[in-house]
Amino acid sequence: MNRFLSNATNRIDAKGRVSVPSAFRSVLAQRDIRELYCFQDFMFPAISVGGLDLLDRFERQIASEDVFSPKANRMSLLIHGGGVFMKLDSEGRLAVTDFIRDFTGITTDVTFVGRADHFQLWAPQTFEATQTAAREEFRTRGLGSG
Amino acid sequence: MNRFLSNATNRIDAKGRVSVPSAFRSVLAQRDIRELYCFQDFMFPAISVGGLDLLDRFERQIASEDVFSPKANRMSLLIHGGGVFMKLDSEGRLAVTDFIRDFTGITTDVTFVGRADHFQLWAPQTFEATQTAAREEFRTRGLGSG
């Protein structure tokens, strides 16, 4: 499969590392993504992780705006100022830095959440609560309506 | 028959596997579904299982929304974050992971429920109770109400 799908929770070890789920790693390999672009998600308290194509897309979005527009400035502040590059170690783990911890509330465990063309890092309880709320929303209002 | 119909309850073995009913397997074969897309149902505490066409349908729905909209984000959280791909083993069994157990309450037995173009995994007691309640609902209010 070539999309990031499903969710899984892994433990952070004593060195502050966490294994990226095998399924996600093989998607990364398939897309030939070696350097990870990570940024603080716009919508949720989660870190979004993807390839350079993600950053490219955002930059094209900015380029389509007026350079001096507030919107373009806000976007750049988020995707550049709120983004970092990361690499996996030889075992497919990534370091959970304060950049990640502070924004997500992650402490001992990380929930990896597939989002098709990227995946996200969540604090387990936060993901649980947010997904449940989203489901409740859909259950009452349905997929199609507002 | 080319639709998923009826229900059946099978036992989970010591390794956490359960046989998919033969009738369902032949529908899968008939529809040439080899990789199963499973997601946490929006309506019931059940896992819905179908082919990639299911996921495609959902993704088209998302694509019709603004990429940055809260609604598109919530949908993706459910469809991508709440979905997995699974494969049957050579005997037509699937592994009942925590992803499935936690959401459905399944412990020792699984009830397979046909839903025409997909089927569902339920905890037997939950299915029993929900189906009974639905039947009661129809008897008193009919099909047409809410």
Next chain:
DNA sequence: TGGGATACCATGGGACCATATGGGCGTCAA
């Protein structure tokens, strides 16, 4: 029509392998 053979299916378990996780050690930079 009855009884045995047969095919299919749910279930069980052994062996093997991938993966998540833990920890040691060297290197480089603050």
Next chain:
DNA sequence: TTGACGCCCATATGGTCCCATGGTATCCCA
């Protein structure tokens, strides 16, 4: 010099593949 990070190896758990068993329905032939 110490701490962060890279690379190496060890290990247990859990998942996958393969083969075995028992039960049941079906079929076929006497």
